[in-house]
Amino acid sequence: MDESEDVPKDFIKLKSEKLSVDEVSELVISPYCGAVSLFIGTTRNNFEGKKVIHLEYEAYTSMAETEIKKICRDVRQKWPSVKHIAVHHRLGVVPITEASVIIAVSSPHRTESLEAVMYCINTLKASVPIWKKTSQELGEGLS
Amino acid sequence: MRVSVLYFARSAELAGLRCETLSVPRQITALQLWEEKVRLHPRLAVIRDQVVFAVRQEYVLLGDQVLVLQPGDEVAIIPPISGG
Numbered sequence: 741m742d743e744s745e746d747v748p749k750d751f752i753k754l755k756s757e758k759l760s761v762d763e764v765s766e767l768v769i770s771p772y773c774g775a776v777s778l779f780i781g782t783t784r785n786n787f788e789g790k791k792v793i794h795l796e797y798e799a800y801t802s803m804a805e806t807e808i809k810k811i812c813r814d815v816r817q818k819w820p821s822v823k824h825i826a827v828h829h830r831l832g833v834v835p836i837t838e839a840s841v842i843i844a845v846s847s848p849h850r851t852e853s854l855e856a857v858m859y860c861i862n863t864l865k866a867s868v869p870i871w872k873k874t875s876q877e878l879g880e881g882l883s
Numbered sequence: 884m885r886v887s888v889l890y891f892a893r894s895a896e897l898a899g900l901r902c903e904t905l906s907v908p909r910q911i912t913a914l915q916l917w918e919e920k921v922r923l924h925p926r927l928a929v930i931r932d933q934v935v936f937a938v939r940q941e942y943v944l945l946g947d948q949v950l951v952l953q954p955g956d957e958v959a960i961i962p963p964i965s966g967g
Binding site: 781797798799800802803804806829840841861864865866867868869870871872873 | 889891892937940959961962964965966967
């Protein structure tokens with residue numbers, strides 16, 4: 741493949757089905773990249789000292805996609821060598837230990853994709869209109 | 884002039900609905916728009932200090948900024964976000 745054919749792409753998806761690490765990492769693979777960096781956010785079994793049964797996510801979907809696109813644009817400005825970016829976020833009920841978000845970034849060398857992934861998740865948490873609701877057990881701490 | 888109002892998360896729980904249309908003047912401050920919503924859904928008052936708006940999908944603080952609205956614009960109430 742000629743590098744001019746390997747056009748940098750953003751893959752953004754909000755969906756209620758289980759997320760796949762294989763699927764997301766495969767989206768960003770490129771023969772011109774030696775590095776794929778990944779972040780997986782999974783649901784914890786505790787929040788503020790109480791046991792969590794599951795998390796439930798909702799989104800202002802159209803604006804969330806727009807804000808994630810802005811994040812991708814910012815990533816490409818800060819790290820111009822980044823090739824592909826994939827951000828998948830799950831909506832609805834997410835059971836404990838399952839992934840609520842997966843971010844993958846590819847770049848020729850490792851520093852850029854590692855830094856870009858961290859920037860993506862930090863900025864997503866600060867600016868993308870998505871909300872989680874914890875379903876907790878009442879009045880019980882961790883055993 | 885009618886705009887669409889969208890409620891999410893805690894604001895949807897307090898208002899008891901997810902969307903409605905509202906008649907507003909073309910020019911209104913963000914604060915005035917909030918007060919109009921609290922008039923319709925008084926339980927929203929408790930989250931006044933935690934919310935921002937999104938007008939045409941751009942964040943707007945609840946202040947004296949004059950919003951210039953078009954018919955059919957989306958105005959969303961945005962409680963503290965917690966995605967990721």
